[in-house]
Amino acid sequence: MNKLLNKIENFDDFPTLPTIYYKLVDALSNTSTTIKDLSNLISTDIALSFKLLKIVNSSIYGLSTKVNSIDKAIFHLGFRELKNIILSTKIIEVFSDINSNSKFDLVEFWKHSIAVGAISRIIAQELGQKNLDEYLLSGITHDIGKLVLIKILGSDYNVVFIMMEKESISLLEAEQKVLGITHQEIGLKLAESWNLDPNILNVIRYHNDGLVGSNYDQLVGVVHISNILAKLLGLGHSGCGKVSQPNQLLWRRLDISKFDKESFYERIKTDYEQANEILIIN
Amino acid sequence: MPRKVKLEDIEEGQILAETLSNKYDQILIKKGTSLNLDSHIRVLKMWGINEILIFDDLVDASSGSVNSEEIANIETILLDEIGWIIKNENDKLLFDVAVLSRIGTFNNE
Structure with missing residues (x-):
């Protein structure tokens, strides 16, 4: 077991985000940046431009007119949402070199994360939130630490799954026991190295609890609920089988009980399928 | 059992046995809706839907085809x-x- 711990402690090779993302962040922080500047920058990445247009034209956005240029896409999204979407697509690309094995399937992992993102986005929209793509991004990043651990340990990470099943403990407990570090902690390190927003750091750290310490945070709460619902619906697979009960304290602040269940479910199905089609690289 | 009917054969008040969506996967009419000859048919025509599934009898419809x-x-x-x-x-x-x-x-x- 010490061997695994050593591997983790000596790991200093966190994956980096592509330069275009950092160029974009720079441009966005500059107040004189125009839509044209951004669209010129994005157009240098053909795959990204293509994905961006597909997302904006999907039913997830439900726009009434077709958006056929990057300029218009940026106009519809706004700068902040643009950054969230680009991060979502780039993070999935960064980890595309991970190998699946008998206990862990990368495509199923992303399907689960995208499901959490899509459900979070729908709930946020129903609750009247504006920054919807921050919810999508949160779903995509919530379990990112698992990928870091698998990147470092390869199939050695499976010891955690085996321990979890054998002793009927939670994934976090098994990680703590076997590795001395959890996917939440290492995910947080990665997100910090990427300089992600504090909101996203909170999601990575607290989504299993649902509360930030004892405080309510809508983003964290919604991701907590969506994570549970994605598991209940069997959308993708995150590597841990058990579906925990929602944190009951959350329901004091977050009320989704009046949602129309049929249209809610129909939307989840459509948005999930579309987001998968656009975001997952095969 | 639900059965297929052509648009021109739909009768007022028949119960839709499937949720209908447009090509953008946006829901047009939900399963279980009692069909209105005016407004609903117009929507279906607009999206080029020629045939739909309806419930054959009310018992079927009330249990939503699943008992x-x-x-x-x-x-x-x-x-x-x-x-x-x-x-x-x-x-x-x-x-x-x-x-x-x-x-x-x-x-x-």
């Missing part, structure tokens, strides 16, 4: 799988959506 015994079965299995108890309306919503998703797979079989 209550089947739903009860799904609920029992799901409760057993999750291992926790539904404590309030919010827990219930999550649970109900999960039940719905399994009814869907029953219908497709």
Whole structure:
């Protein structure tokens, strides 16, 4: 077991985000940046431009007119949402070199994360939130630490799954026991190295609890609920089988009980399928 | 059992046995809706839908084509799988959506 711990402690090779993302962040922080500047920058990445247009034209956005240029896409999204979407697509690309094995399937992992993102986005929209793509991004990043651990340990990470099943403990407990570090902690390190927003750091750290310490945070709460619902619906697979009960304290602040269940479910199905089609690289 | 009917053969008040969407996957008319010859047919024509599924009789429609015994079965299995108890309306919503998703797979079989 010490061997695994050593591997983790000596790991200093966190994956980096592509330069275009950092160029974009720079441009966005500059107040004189125009839509044209951004669209010129994005157009240098053909795959990204293509994905961006597909997302904006999907039913997830439900726009009434077709958006056929990057300029218009940026106009519809706004700068902040643009950054969230680009991060979502780039993070999935960064980890595309991970190998699946008998206990862990990368495509199923992303399907689960995208499901959490899509459900979070729908709930946020129903609750009247504006920054919807921050919810999508949160779903995509919530379990990112698992990928870091698998990147470092390869199939050695499976010891955690085996321990979890054998002793009927939670994934976090098994990680703590076997590795001395959890996917939440290492995910947080990665997100910090990427300089992600504090909101996203909170999601990575607290989504299993649902509360930030004892405080309510809508983003964290919604991701907590969506994570549970994605598991209940069997959308993708995150590597841990058990579906925990929602944190009951959350329901004091977050009320989704009046949602129309049929249209809610129909939307989840459509948005999930579309987001998968656009975001997952095969 | 639901059956297929052509647009011109639809009668006022028949119950839709499927949820209809447009090509952008946006829902047009939900399953279980009592059809109105004016407004609903116009929507269907607009999106080029020529044929729809309707319930043959009201018994069918009221149980949504899945009998209550089947739903009860799904609920029992799901409760057993999750291992926790539904404590309030919010827990219930999550649970109900999960039940719905399994009814869907029953219908497709």
